[in-house]
Amino acid sequence: MDFEPYRGELVAYCYRMLGSFHEAEDLVQETMLRAWKARDRYDRTRASVRTWLYRIATNACLTALEGRSRRPLPSGLGAPSEDPGAPLTPAFDIPWLQPFPDARFDAEVRTDMRLALVAAMQVLPPRQRAVLMLREVLEFSAAEVAEQLGTTAAAVNSALQRARAALVEVGGVEEVTEPDDAEARAVIQRYVRAFEAADVPALVQLLTDDAVLEMPPVPLWYRGSRDYGLFMDRVFAMRGTGWRMTSLTANGQPALAAYAPEPGARHRLHTLQVFTVTGGRIRRNVVFADPQVFQAFGLPRQISSDEFRPAR
Numbered sequence: 001m002d003f004e005p006y007r008g009e010l011v012a013y014c015y016r017m018l019g020s021f022h023e024a025e026d027l028v029q030e031t032m033l034r035a036w037k038a039r040d041r042y043d044r045t046r047a048s049v050r051t052w053l054y055r056i057a058t059n060a061c062l063t064a065l066e067g068r069s070r071r072p073l074p075s076g077l078g079a080p081s082e083d084p085g086a087p088l089t090p091a092f093d094i095p096w097l098q099p100f101p102d103a104r105f106d107a108e109v110r111t112d113m114r115l116a117l118v119a120a121m122q123v124l125p126p127r128q129r130a131v132l133m134l135r136e137v138l139e140f141s142a143a144e145v146a147e148q149l150g151t152t153a154a155a156v157n158s159a160l161q162r163a164r165a166a167l168v169e170v171g172g173v174e175e176v177t178e179p180d181d182a183e184a185r186a187v188i189q190r191y192v193r194a195f196e197a198a199d200v201p202a203l204v205q206l207l208t209d210d211a212v213l214e215m216p217p218v219p220l221w222y223r224g225s226r227d228y229g230l231f232m233d234r235v236f237a238m239r240g241t242g243w244r245m246t247s248l249t250a251n252g253q254p255a256l257a258a259y260a261p262e263p264g265a266r267h268r269l270h271t272l273q274v275f276t277v278t279g280g281r282i283r284r285n286v287v288f289a290d291p292q293v294f295q296a297f298g299l300p301r302q303i304s305s306d307e308f309r310p311a312r
Contacts, residue, residue, distance in 0.1 A: 132163040204226075239260045
């Protein structure tokens with residue numbers, strides 16, 4: 001039995017279930033180990049290897065989620081801040097949602113990975129979350145999902161209806177422009193030029209009127225291009241100008257790694273920023289400052305001027 005061809009899609013599945021890339025990798029490794037130990041009991045007449053692995057992974061995820069709170073983004077915890085000068089105090093006791101490093105996996109495993117959707121799914125009870133993923137994204141039949149969850153097809157269909165209704169109620173799961181879309185690339189390039197020039201008015205012109213800026217692990221967030229701009233004024237006043245940015249993708253969305261200037265013509269990694277682009281404007285920017293996130297994306301912590309590769 002060769003389990004490795006399924007590793008990427010299993011990591012993507014466990015990530016959607018858990019909201020944590022690092023935990024997803026660990027659980028997939030556990031899934032592979034469990035499958036190897038149980039290989040003599042596998043019955044190919046009852047299920048394919050893929051279906052069998054998903055059953056093991058689902059059970060591992062459901063066990064891991066027992067008694068846990070959801071992984072949110074700041075916008076899922078309360079009202080937006082109206083004070084662009086509010087203290088930036090991290091809340092490390094909250095298990096924040098993490099982004100997914102696209103470059104480490106084939107494109108086909110990254111379906112429906114948008115941050116807003118993964119955040120909304122965290123509101124669902126774990127078994128509903130599993131049913132939604134297995135039926136809607138992975139397209140297993142109701143009978144297959146029932147076998148994986150040890151229940152009936154009718155119960156699976158009922159859970160799927162409740163999960164769909166709950167996502168509609170949560171809202172905010174907007175369609176986003178793919179990162180390879182020419183219009184999206186052009187918007188992000190203009191954002192890079194404005195950011196590196198510390199040109200706040202130019203940044204604001206690229207935003208929708210109700211643009212959201214949030215910065216886990218800091219629990220506060222802002223809504224509206226005005227407050228976004230005021231906060232960016234504060235950033236440049238605090239950290240100076242002359243930033244450098246490199247492009248990548250996360251969760252199937254355009255993203256940038258932002259490097260703040262330091263003495264000696266060097267720049268230190270400051271944040272990973274994941275963008276929602278709709279209608280030629282930036283609607284949301286989720287700014288991650290967690291070192292674990294940087295590690296998952298393989299980002300260098302420091303760059304010099306001669307090492308810098310500009311965003312394209």
